[in-house]
Every structure is written in C-alpha cells, then in structure tokens.
Amino acid sequence: GDSVTQMEGPVTLSEEAFLTINCTYTATGYPSLFWYVQYPGEGLQLLLKATKADDKGSNKGFEATYRKETTSFHLEKGSVQVSDSAVYFCALSPNFGNEKLTFGTGTRLTIIP
Amino acid sequence: DGGITQSPKYLFRKEGQNVTLSCEQNLNHDAMYWYRQDPGQGLRLIYYSQIVNDFQKGDIAEGYSVSREKKESFPLTVTSAQKNPTAFYLCASSRPPPEAGGYGYTFGSGTRLTVV
Numbered sequence: 001g002d003s004v005t006q007m008e009g010p011v012t013l014s015e016e017a018f019l020t021i022n023c024t025y026t027a028t029g030y031p032s033l034f035w036y037v038q039y040p041g042e043g044l045q046l047l048l049k050a051t052k053a054d055d056k057g058s059n060k061g062f063e064a065t066y067r068k069e070t071t072s073f074h075l076e077k078g079s080v081q082v083s084d085s086a087v088y089f090c091a092l093s094p095n096f097g098n099e100k101l102t103f104g105t106g107t108r109l110t111i112i113p
Numbered sequence: 114d115g116g117i118t119q120s121p122k123y124l125f126r127k128e129g130q131n132v133t134l135s136c137e138q139n140l141n142h143d144a145m146y147w148y149r150q151d152p153g154q155g156l157r158l159i160y161y162s163q164i165v166n167d168f169q170k171g172d173i174a175e176g177y178s179v180s181r182e183k184k185e186s187f188p189l190t191v192t193s194a195q196k197n198p199t200a201f202y203l204c205a206s207s208r209p210p211p212e213a214g215g216y217g218y219t220f221g222s223g224t225r226l227t228v229v
Contacts, residue, residue, distance in 0.1 A: 034217045043119075043203050043220035044156075089155070093217060100146070101207075101218055105155040 002027040006090050006104035013080055014112050021075040021107050023064075023090035031092040033057075033066055033073040038087045038106070047075075047088070082111045115140045119204050119221035125229050126191070126198065134189045134224045136204035145187035146218065148203040149173060156203065162187055191226065199228050 007022040025033065032051045036044040048057030050066035050073065057064050062077045073090060090104040117138040126132045136145065147159040158171030162181040176195025181187055187206075191198045202225075205218040 032217070036217075036220075041223075041225075043117075043222045044205075044218075045220070046217055049217060091217065100158070100161065103156050108153070 002031070002092060002094065002102045004090050004092055004102050004104040006088075006107050008105075008107070009087075010108040010110060012110045012112060015082055016079045017111075019075070019077040019080045019084070019109070021088055021090075021109070023073045023075065023104060025071050025073065025090075025092050027071075027092055027094065027102075029094060030068075031094050033064070034091045034093070034101075035062070035064055035073070035075050036089040036091060036103075038089065040086070044089060080109075080111050082113055085109055085111045117204055117206055117219055117221035119202075119224050121224060122222070124224055124226045126226060127229060129193045131190055131192050132226065134191070134202055134204075134226070136187045136189065136221060137185055138187075138206045138219070138221075139185060140206055140219060141184070142206035142208055142219070143184065144207045145181070146205045146207075147171075147177075147179065147187070147189045148205065150201045150203060150223075159189065159202075198226055201225050 003026045005024050034049045035047040037047045038044045048059040050057040053068035055066045064073050064075045087106045087108045089106045091101050093101050120135045144163050146161040148156040157173050159177050160179045162168035178190045203223050204221040207218045
C-alpha cells in the first residue's frame, strides 16, 4: 500500500537558518503530494502541493519539488522565523479511485530566536 | 467564506458518558473524515464517509460511532466503550475523486476532549 516517511523530529533551528524536512513516499502510479502545517492547538492547514513530477509547490517562503526519480518531496525554506514553529506533515493522494490521503507521522519544528 | 466548523473547541466528559462532537462544512464536499491525534503523535483515521448515508471504519473505529444524514454534517460520538478518549479530534472534508487527488483535504480547527 501507499506510505509516507518523514524525517523524525523534533527539529530545532536558530532564526534565519536553512530548513530541510525530508519526505519520501511509496505509491503506485502518479500521486499528488502535499505539505500541511499544524500550529499549536489548531487543525492542519495546507501549506503547498504538487500534482505531477517536477512540479514545485511554494508558499510563504517554503518550497518542495516533486521528484519521481527519488520518490521524494522535501520541504525547504531559506531563512526560518520563530513564527514557523509548528508540526509539518507530508501526505500523498492517489489520483484515481476512492483512496484516502496517506499522512506521514509529522515533524515538530522549533525555531529559537 | 467556505470552511469546516468543529464545535465545541474544548469538551469535558465524565467517565461512562457518551459525547458528540460536531463537524459542519459548507464547501459542498462529498467526503468527510474524522481523525484522532494524541500528544506528539500523528493522525489516526477513525471513520470516513464518501457520500451521504454511507460511512466506513478507519483504523481505530472501536468505541466511536458516526452518522451522515446530511452532506454538510458528520458528527462523531465518543461512546463509553472508548477506554482512552482524551485526545484532539480533527474533522476534514474533500472533493470526490478524481478531483480529490489534486486538492487534498480541508481541516477544521479541532475539538480537544478531556475525560474528567
């Protein structure tokens, strides 16, 4: 079945550092890929997405590129801020049938001033 | 603006009581989902519904029940059979396939349930 593997957290960085959160997936066909962010005490919000190979999703300074050859969708940001502290979830969705979203386990990010 | 509303935000339950968590959406989405999240953990699927009057068990359905009488509403009941109900509960909705693949889910802001 489909699966998503995220780098284990927690991740702690200083403000203005470069961020990478790794995400790899296993799926048949050509899934869509997503990053969600969850701020403390809130639900998940869609951060960015990519629906086909080589697409780059971007939002709020975050980027992720859909790499089919390496089955990866790593999240990056060039200069993190304290306000980026949150839990980040990678997810995939098959583009056929009635299959549900498959989520990774989440990576907790803490940014220190 | 369209979205998903979960209520209440905080809920306290006594031992042996059933409680119902509300989830309402005005996005005209066909599919709806309930997830449970424990502190520091990922999401676990409780129940989901692809269409009105139909729903399926997820990975941890024991001790929970749902109904889907209207497209907009998907309430979750946490029964007394659920032995460890304290958790954060998230409701989500999505468009039907094949659209769902490119759009993902929209989430509510969650309900925190505590057993007292």
